Amino acid sequence: MSKVAPALCSSFKGVLPSDLLMKYTVKGGHDKLEYDLAVLNKIHEQVKEAQGDSRKDGAAMEARRKQRRQARQELSDNEAIELLKQGGFM
Secondary structure, eight states: OTTTHHHHHHHSTTOOHHHHHHHHSSTTHHHHHHHHHHHHHHHHHHHHHHHTTTTTOHHHHHHHHHHHHHHTOOOOHHHHHHHHHHTTOO
């Protein structure tokens, strides 16, 4: 139990190890533990799929960073003043 408690507590936020102990040591607790572990494994698989190889691929990560940077291009002072005037702030 002490080996799976950290993984369960981190995946199911707000669950204390003492909650797990009380939940799994009663009659039918083993079945609950097996079910929760199956759900835990499914969650971890989905997270792993969503992350893909992006963590390992530095070039792809750099390309995405540059893409985001270009998307948030900054306004010049004149453009900012014009937007404020259009919005009725000046």
